[in-house]
Amino acid sequence: MDTIIAYVTDNEEDNIKIYEQAKSVLRSGGLVAFPTETVYGLGADALTEEAALKIYAAKGRPSDNPLIVHIANVDALYELAEQVDERALKLAEHFWPGPLTMILKKKSIVPDSITGGLDTVAIRMPSHPVARKLIEMAGVYVAAPSANTSGKPSPTRAKHVIHDMQGRIDMIIADDTVDIGVESTIVDISGEIPMILRPGYVTKAQLENVLGEVEIDPAIMGSLAEGVTPKAPGMKYRHYAPEAQLTLVESRNGAEKVVEYINKMTREHQDKGKRIGVMAPKETAGMYVADVVIPVGSRDDEALAARDLYAALREFDECKVDYIYAESVSTKDVGLAVMNRLIKAAGHTIIDVED
Numbered sequence: 001m002d003t004i005i006a007y008v009t010d011n012e013e014d015n016i017k018i019y020e021q022a023k024s025v026l027r028s029g030g031l032v033a034f035p036t037e038t039v040y041g042l043g044a045d046a047l048t049e050e051a052a053l054k055i056y057a058a059k060g061r062p063s064d065n066p067l068i069v070h071i072a073n074v075d076a077l078y079e080l081a082e083q084v085d086e087r088a089l090k091l092a093e094h095f096w097p098g099p100l101t102m103i104l105k106k107k108s109i110v111p112d113s114i115t116g117g118l119d120t121v122a123i124r125m126p127s128h129p130v131a132r133k134l135i136e137m138a139g140v141y142v143a144a145p146s147a148n149t150s151g152k153p154s155p156t157r158a159k160h161v162i163h164d165m166q167g168r169i170d171m172i173i174a175d176d177t178v179d180i181g182v183e184s185t186i187v188d189i190s191g192e193i194p195m196i197l198r199p200g201y202v203t204k205a206q207l208e209n210v211l212g213e214v215e216i217d218p219a220i221m222g223s224l225a226e227g228v229t230p231k232a233p234g235m236k237y238r239h240y241a242p243e244a245q246l247t248l249v250e251s252r253n254g255a256e257k258v259v260e261y262i263n264k265m266t267r268e269h270q271d272k273g274k275r276i277g278v279m280a281p282k283e284t285a286g287m288y289v290a291d292v293v294i295p296v297g298s299r300d301d302e303a304l305a306a307r308d309l310y311a312a313l314r315e316f317d318e319c320k321v322d323y324i325y326a327e328s329v330s331t332k333d334v335g336l337a338v339m340n341r342l343i344k345a346a347g348h349t350i351i352d353v354e355d
């Protein structure tokens with residue numbers, strides 16, 4: 001399949017042509033990758049089953065992993081979901097458009113195949129201008145998971161989408177203004193107490209300000225809850241993973257011991273002819289002896305770490321390292337989302353240097 005790659009520019013007339021083309025692809029049941037404020041999405045008409053099913057084939061995604069439906073106005077909630085209560089409207093008012101996905105009881109017009117057979121549907125109104133324009137102009141609800149091959153880090157740059165999807169989908173809209181860098185926060189409000197199923201840019205504290213008590217799925221930090229099945233089906237798969245084995249290293253007493261441990265492991269591997277990659281905040285990046293060191297964020301800027309996380313994981317693949325070590329980050333705000341993705345990318349291999 002030939003994939004149209006269209007670059008958004010400052011020329012609005014040219015951009016309109018891109019949206020027209022994307023509209024005709026979506027309306028004829030095709031797939032369009034597009035930027036959002038979180039990561040790139042891989043979109044199809046959500047209410048046309050055959051179209052949405054192509055997403056699973058293009059990504060190699062397991063069929064029990066449901067898709068998020070993207071909308072352009074709040075009224076769409078009433079068409080897709082049952083019981084749109086006060087909580088849903090409050091969340092929409094405070095966080096939409098933006099990086100928050102709500103889980104609600106679904107209406108029957110939403111095909112079972114896009115919800116993995118669940119009786120709930122995930123809905124989000126993105127804020128990225130390209131995503132908004134695309135959904136508005138296409139006039140359809142857009143089912144869209146992240147636009148990566150299943151299991152790989154989500155794409156935050158056009159080149160990542162092109163790498164994973166060229167030849168597999170109809171069109172890629174390229175615009176490298178994806179600035180959050182990790183997927184949306186998912187909050188399930190289909191039950192009595194709202195529950196965060198996936199951490200993202202919108203934090204638990206922010207949700208509690210609006211909703212009162214909010215729980216957090218204990219499976220989110222993976223290894224901390226061995227044997228607990230996550231409530232967002234997608235969270236149970238190994239995910240976000242680079243080719244090389246990733247080890248997450250943490251310490252309760254500052255970075256010094258982490259640096260020491262990683263440098264020791266690096267030398268051992270290098271003696272055996274292996275190449276090592278290290279991901280660390282800018283404060284400590286200069287202290288590593290690894291072959292490839294990628295600074296990601298800084299100690300006091302979790303948002304920056306989120307923005308550059310996936311690009312760094314993919315860069316290690318390009319540099320062909322054999323092992324990757326990453327410093328764990330603070331989990332105060334969006335750092336919780338970063339750690340959740342890192343733990344999954346590491347396949348739960350976490351070393352506490354204090355142990």
Ligand code: AMP
Nearest residue numbers: 066067120121122145146232233234235
């Ligand atoms: P992605 O867009 O690739 O980040 O994947 C969407 C995420 O939303 C996956 O982790 C899904 O398991 C989760 N999800 C989508 N719909 C539902 C739902 N109805 N209930 C729980 N989780 C959902």
Ligand code: MG
Nearest residue numbers: 145146147154
């Ligand atoms: Mg994904």
